[in-house]
Amino acid sequence: xxxxxxxxxxxxxxxxxxxxxxxxxxxxxxxxxxxxxxxxxxxxxxxxxxxxxxxxxxxxxxxxxxxxxxxxxxxxxxxxxxxxxxxxxxxxxxxxxxxxxxxxxxxxxxxxxxxxxxxxxxxxxxxxxxxxxxxxxxxxxxxxxxxxxxxxxxxxxxxxxx
Amino acid sequence: xxxxxxxxxxxxxxxxxxxxxxxxxxxxxxxxxxxxxxxxxxxxxxxxxxxxxxxxxxxxxxxxxxxxxxxxxxxxxxxxxxxxxxxxxxxxxxxxxxxxxxxxxxxxxxxxxxxxxxxxxxxxxxxxxxxxxxxxxxxxxxxxxxxxxxxxxxxxxxxxxxxxxxxxxxxxxxxxxxxxxxxxxxxxxxxxxxxxxxxxxxxxxxxxxxxxxxxxxxxxxxxxxxxxxxxxxxxxxxxxxxxxxxxxxxxxxxxxxxxxxxxxxxxxxxxxxxxxxxxxxxxxxxxxxxxxxxxxxxxxxxxxxxxxxxxxxxxxxxxxxx
Numbered sequence: 219x220x221x222x223x224x225x226x227x228x229x230x231x232x233x234x235x236x237x238x239x240x241x242x243x244x245x246x247x248x249x250x251x252x253x254x255x256x257x258x259x260x261x262x263x264x265x266x267x268x269x270x271x272x273x274x275x276x277x278x279x280x281x282x283x284x285x286x287x288x289x290x291x292x293x294x295x296x297x298x299x300x301x302x303x304x305x306x307x308x309x310x311x312x313x314x315x316x317x318x319x320x321x322x323x324x325x326x327x328x329x330x331x332x333x334x335x336x337x338x339x340x341x342x343x344x345x346x347x348x349x350x351x352x353x354x355x356x357x358x359x360x361x362x363x364x365x366x367x368x369x370x371x372x373x374x375x376x377x378x379x380x
Numbered sequence: 381x382x383x384x385x386x387x388x389x390x391x392x393x394x395x396x397x398x399x400x401x402x403x404x405x406x407x408x409x410x411x412x413x414x415x416x417x418x419x420x421x422x423x424x425x426x427x428x429x430x431x432x433x434x435x436x437x438x439x440x441x442x443x444x445x446x447x448x449x450x451x452x453x454x455x456x457x458x459x460x461x462x463x464x465x466x467x468x469x470x471x472x473x474x475x476x477x478x479x480x481x482x483x484x485x486x487x488x489x490x491x492x493x494x495x496x497x498x499x500x501x502x503x504x505x506x507x508x509x510x511x512x513x514x515x516x517x518x519x520x521x522x523x524x525x526x527x528x529x530x531x532x533x534x535x536x537x538x539x540x541x542x543x544x545x546x547x548x549x550x551x552x553x554x555x556x557x558x559x560x561x562x563x564x565x566x567x568x569x570x571x572x573x574x575x576x577x578x579x580x581x582x583x584x585x586x587x588x589x590x591x592x593x594x595x596x597x598x599x600x601x602x603x604x605x606x607x608x609x610x611x612x613x614x615x616x617x618x619x620x621x622x623x624x625x626x627x628x629x630x631x632x633x634x635x636x637x638x639x640x641x642x643x644x645x646x647x648x649x650x651x652x653x654x655x656x657x658x659x660x661x662x663x664x665x666x667x668x669x670x671x672x673x674x675x676x677x678x679x680x681x682x683x684x685x686x687x688x689x690x691x692x693x694x695x696x697x698x699x700x701x702x
Contacts (some may be wrong), residue, residue, distance in 0.1 A: 277454050277611065277619055277631075284627045297694065300695035311675065311700070315641055317700050318670050319634060319663075322574065324582025333702035346702050360581070363627030 234288035235353040236263045239278065239345070240335075241271045243308075244295035247337035252344050259344040260351040263291065272305030276316045279330055284363055289329050289354035293346070296334040306334070317328065327352040329360065387556050389438055393485065396553065398429035400457050406483055407454035411435045419495040419512060423448060437555065440685045442492045442537070444647045446603040449477050451683060456485040462559065463539070465548035466645035466680030467603045473680075474643055476606055479550070486548035488557030490514065491532060491540035494652075499523070524528070532563050539648040539661070542568045549681060571662055580612035589629040591656045594622065598650035598660055599636055604643035611635060639662050641671065642688045645680035 242248040246267045252259060267276055271294025282290050292313065300306045313332050323325045331353070333346045387558070388396050394556040400406045413434040415422035421440050425448065425531065426432050427604055435669060437459065446467040456477075460468060471477050499506040504523040511522040512535070519535045521528045533541055540562050547559035573581060599605045611619045612632055620635070621628045637644075646662055651661045671677045674697055 277635055280631045280634055282617055284631050297698070306606050307694070307696070308689065310696055310698055311689055311692055312638075314697060314700065315667065315670055315673050316638065318674075319637060319667060321578065322581060322666050323585040323630070323634065324578050324580070324662075327700070331702060332700060349702070360614060362586075363625070363630065 232359060234262050234351060234359070235268045235286075236289040236291060236347075236350060236354060237282050237287045238265050238291040238293065239268050239271070239274045240265055241294035242267055242269050243301040244299060244337050245271075245293035245333075245335040245343065248293075248339050248343045251337065252340040255340050257340055257344045259347040261353045262285070262354075263347050264317035269302065270302055271309040272300075272302065274309060276312055279316065283360065286360055287364070288357075288360045289331070289350055291331050291333065291346070291350050293333045293335050293343075296336055297332065299336060322355045325362070326357055328357055388485070388553050389556050393437065393555060394432055394435060397426065397432040397435070397457060400483055401426075401429040405455065406457040408452050409457040410448055410452075411442045411459045412437065412443070412445075419509065425452070437487055437511070440493060441487070442649075442652065443491070444601075444603055444649050446471060447601060447649070448605070450456060450606050455481045455483070457485065459485050459487050460548050461487055462545040462547050462549070463488040463489075463543070463647055464646065465550055466545060467647055468680075469549055469683055470604060470643045470645055470680040471606075472549065473683060474604075474606070479683075482552075484551045485549065486551035486554040486559075488555060488559050489540075489546065489562075491543070491562030492537040493519075493535055494537045497537070498530065498535040501530050502528045511589070520662065531566060536562055537581075537648065537652070541645065545681075550683070568665070571665065573662065574666070586626060586630075588658045591625050592624055592629040592633070592658060593625040593656060594632065595655060597653045597655065598658075601649045601653045602636075602640060602644075603643075603647070603649075604640040605636070607639070611639075633658075633660075633663065637667055641667050642677065642679055644668065 240249055249265060271292060274292050279290055294306045294309060295301065297306060317327055317330060320330055330348050335343045335346060397409050400409065401656065409428060409432060410425065411424045413424035414436050419440055420442065421436060422432055423445060424496065441461065444459065444467055449456060449471060465486065470484065472479050474641040476509055493512055495506050496511060498512060498521055499509055502521045502523055505645040508523045509521065519530045520531065521530055528698055533625045543561040546561045573584060599610065620631050645663065646664050648661055648669055651659060654660060668679065671688055675688045677685070
């Protein structure tokens, strides 16, 4: 199933959209510090603050992919630094299985990435975001799924692929 | 487990069941009875001793009866093949049932027949099969008045060829019989797809997910799928659209897989009931292999070991994290 053309995403100056789930205690504060230290990083990333990386249900990641985001970054505290003691350890297990499964069904692992960024690692945050953006740019737009055509849906449930 | 194994004969099973009802040890007894479809049985849910008259334990018990423990509350007597006993272990660990509420009767299983596969091997339609007879190491298939001899590998369900647990892991009594794997267990063939590049994997799976009609048979038949309200039916927020669009099918199948991770014992029911024949076991096997490799966890074999997502180790692999 190759990319479906003729979307505006194919335009020359296409920029990827990346959703970042950042842990409230470490990575979000790290992102904040990056900004207030005036270190620049690509503006492709949309930040969603979560209480803990353990809050990120794999379902969020699947749903984000399904809704057409080009890349996903999940970032939390380093192991041992979790505000809730073990949230990131539990998250790590879920993500380990999820990332292997995604790879197995044919989603490039570079689309869904994970990182540990602490509140003081302003340079690491900028580096991680730039790396993710570069990876996703190399992969091209997420055209895994054709989003439902809502005009058609009003006529009744027909095949999603006209 | 005690040294003395309380064995019961096939005739004794009926008496045992009745005794359990009489002594009020169980409120229900789950077994198999003959249905209207050949080469298949349907579950028998006995509510009193007399209902057990229909009990049938000769052959063709594909169904994993632990599924019905989702709905039945109370003390239950249940028949369990070796593989089904793993589901019971899993459900006990998940806190869905209590061991003391169960009276488990282990049944010997010489491998379950897959009529579709047998028909294919005998080059006829499944409806044309007249008889499937077990003979020591092979099967005799009668179809269209002709007899054909087929090997076990041509007739049995795929999962039975790799049977590792022919003998139930937990039980209160065992039916007499041989508790050996139908064929000497060989290592499961390595799934070729795993070695292929990502784009080919996507080509394969998007072709599979595209065909899904979202009947949810795989979910309904799964003993490990026990959420009272499934995410696919939630509409505030709506995680997955009910429309069988490819993207939503993808979310549904992966989410189903992640929800049963650690509980799934590869009983193969989901693939057996799939009307469009999506090879769901490929996904399940991949997930079970990953759990074994990453967290050294095998579902349904150990009542003590913590579930993989209820625990963690500091040295868990994290090479995928930046």
